[in-house]
Amino acid sequence: MDKNKIQKNFLIKILCFITAFGVWLYIYNVENPTRSYKLTGVPVEIVNTDTIESSKLTVLPNQDLTVTLTLEGPASEVYRAKAEQFKIVVDLSTYAVKKGSNLIPVEITQYPTNINIKKNESLRVNVEIDEYIEKSVPVKLEVDVTTKDSYYPFEQVVKPDNVLVSGAATYVNSVQWVLAKGSASNADADVSLNLPLKAVDETMKEVKDVKINPTTVDVLIPVRKSKNVTIKVPTKGENNKNIIIKTIEPDPSSIDLVGETQDIGNIEYIETEALDLSTITGNNTVTLKLALPKDAKPVNGKDTVSVKVTVETINQNSVSVPVTITGLSAGLNAEPSSKNISVALKGTDSLLSNIKDGDITATIDLTNLAEGEHSIAPKVKVKEGMTIESISPEKLKITITKVVKPEE
Incomplete structure (x- = not known):
């Protein structure tokens, strides 16, 4: 084509x-x-x-x-x-x-x-x-507050703490809380927030298509200055004579207090209620109430503290101690009836089981004594923490004679 x-x-x-x-x-x-x-x-x-x-x-x-x-x-x-x-x-x-x-x-x-x-x-x-229904639902807070050093936020206060949720029953019945979320940072004074509300179910998932009245809440977070102070444990009563109390230690040894500056500024320490020593029979941990100042509160919210008490049992033990003679005049000789004495001691297990040379001494002073027989009580000294229960024998027989010179 x-x-x-x-x-x-x-x-x-x-x-x-x-x-x-x-x-x-x-x-x-x-x-x-x-x-x-x-x-x-x-x-x-x-x-x-x-x-x-x-x-x-x-x-x-x-x-x-x-x-x-x-x-x-x-x-x-x-x-x-x-x-x-x-x-x-x-x-x-x-x-x-x-x-x-x-x-x-x-x-x-x-x-x-x-x-x-x-x-x-x-x-x-x-x-x-x-069905159209309404119900009162509690307000749940998720407010994150950070403060400056040595300041602490108190318990948050929300008003109102319950609100009305209304609408279709299918939706309203699934509402568990109304959620108020917010934050504040670097606070050194009371924090006031007005926060919007969101209806949520038990899994914290938002429930839409319901009415909330009121739609916002006011949240107040009191912020107070804190101070770290030591804890002291006063005592009352007398401890059992068969024990010695070695340490009384609160745990923790100090606590952070919060309050108005003028209320906590002069506080250097706080005491617990008095520990009754008569109730202590061995190593133990007791809980004692803190004597908190009127306008101060502990940061951790606790008004008690654990106190650890450690003790040592007092026992008796007999020790053979050599006798040392002093003060004997020249030209004389002294012969004791025994070169050792038995000393019954009372003290803690740690002391009695670790006696060293020099911890216990026994001496007899013969100053100005002449020839003859003498009955003298030795002077016994013991290490601090030990007590002498008895000495056996209580006195020693000392025979003093002249020294015989060999013939030339």
């Missing part, structure tokens, strides 16, 4: 297309025949919902209500119709509704004037109705 013939056929096709398009334009714009058209997904609005609250009912939220409209009119209009050109409502003030599903007629209040809507009187939508 030659080139001229191809071009001729192409021109004929273009002319046919233009002619057909022109005929369509004529029919659509000049003749404009009547046509029917189904418009789907036209939204339905529910109005006057408050009128059913007096009957303790409410519309379940998040219902996507739509209808399909059968439109009739000029082709140029019905084919260009859009859902937003129509306003369709369900008026709850004109119908008696109940809990559950309610099939309610709709009312078309706005639509293009040159379009008819066929069978509009049969249009209905299914509206879900639930």
